[in-house]
Amino acid sequence: MKKKLRLKLPFRILLSAIAVILIVTLYFPIRSIIKLVGHNYSFSSSVEIVSLDLYDEVIARDYSETLNKIVKDKDFNIDNYESYMNINYQDRPNFLQNVNKLLELKYNVEDINNINSIVSDSFYPKLFQEYIQDISKYLTVKYFKEANFDRYRKYFNGNYEKTILYVNIGLDKDYYTDTTLTDDFSVTMLVNKYHGISDKFSVPDLTKISDECSIAEPNYMSKEAAEAFETMCRDAKSQGYDILANSTYRDMDTQQKTWDTYLNLYGIKYNEKYVTRPGYSEHHTGLSVDIKSKHSNIFKDSKEYDWCLDNSYKYGFIHRYPESKVNITGISSESWHFRYVGVEIATYIYEHNLSYEEYYAMFLDK
Ligand SMILES: [Zn+2]
Known part of the structure; x- marks a missing residue:
């Protein structure tokens, strides 16, 4: 009996030792995993975090959706751990592979967050060609x-x-290169040296401007613009200003004749600077009006010019080719040329001192 006990004792010591080792080696990982799960990590991610020896680091900071999603991925690179923790997770194809490539190219986490939230999948290869240090400045x-x-x-x-x-x-790009031609009329349409009208284009509702608001030759505008111009003309008159429509809608043939006349007189250089090519004149839209003062042959010197600058937006018109925007419009300053765009847009353009090209690029060009 005694002998048997003696034999068992070392065995019991051994068992106890194994038990202690098991408790020590299993208790702490299990406790860590439970804590990570309580910290919102999935069970399998938590196991991985513990096995990568990242527990202390991870538990000390806020939950990272990115880490939770990528830690089990075969492409998870522990050297990038700190960056991963600052990168916002995006549910999109090849997220981790893309992030790794961008990090390898030295993109910073702010850039990567911008890239992942803004660009399309097909844009990544361009970013992989080289490190573009100001990428965020463009993307934002x-x-x-x-x-x-x-x-x-x-x-x-x-x-x-x-x-x-x-x-x-x-x-x-140079003017008249890479142009688009439109078939369709709209009040907000853009016609300039990059955007022309096609042979199919027509203004659907040309309306004659009443005699009191026009020079002797008849002038036509698209209905909404014609009505707005007449209202503006009458309001101006009631305040002591006399404005007349001097030139409004022009068809392609008329613009061609104008072009040819000046071409014969002054040559191509003059034309390219001062005359618009047929198809690219805003007068084709029926939304433009060259305004004349009853009292002065030089519109810029008239009190009507100042009145129009200050008030035309209330009627939906913008001063289309101001001196300050020549580099954008590509048209030499024309004090007399106004364009109907509707009151809301005209008001915005007036208040923000924009050209129509800028407004169009900001809000209408999708
Ligand atoms: Zn004009």
Whole structure:
């Protein structure tokens, strides 16, 4: 009996030792996993976090959805752990692979968060070609278009917002190159040296402007614009200002004749500067009006000019080709040329001192 007990004692010691070792080695990991699960990590992610020896680090900070989603991935790179913790998770294809490539190229986490939340899947390969240190400055401009990215970088003028707007307008290209032609009329349509009208285009509701608001030759505008002009004309009159429609709607043939006349007189250089090519004149839209003062042959010197600058927006008209916007409109300053866009847009443009090209690129060009 005694002998048997003696034999068992070492065995019991051994069992106790094994039990202690098991408790020590299992208790702490299980306790860690439970704590991580309580910290919102999934069970399997928690097991992985513990096995990677990241428990102390992870439990000490806020829950990371990114870590929870990627820690079990075969591409999880522990060297990038700190960056991962600052990158917002996005549920999109190849998220971790893309993040790893961007980190490898030295993009910082702010850039990566911008990239992941803004660009489309097809834009990533461009980012993988090289590290673009100012990528966030482009991406965070509201009007950023992926398709124009190379043009932005080529054109860059020192100001990201202006670069993006100007390239979207088309200013990095020569006039009349890469043009689009529209078949359809709308009050907000843009016609300039990049956007013309097609042969199919017509103004649906040309309306004659009443004699009291027009020079002797008949003038026609699209109905809404014609009515707005007449209201403006009558209100101006009641305040002691006499404005007349001097030139409004022109069809393609008329513009062609104008072009040819000046071409014969002054040559192509003059024409390119002062005359608009047929198809690209805003007068084709029936929304433009060249205004004349009853009292002065030079509109710019008339009191009517000042009145129009201050008041036309209330009737939906904008001063279309001001001196300050020649570099954007591509049209030499024309004090007399006003364009109907509707009261809301005209008011915004007036208050923010924009050209119609800028407004269009900011709000209408999708
Ligand atoms: Zn004009």
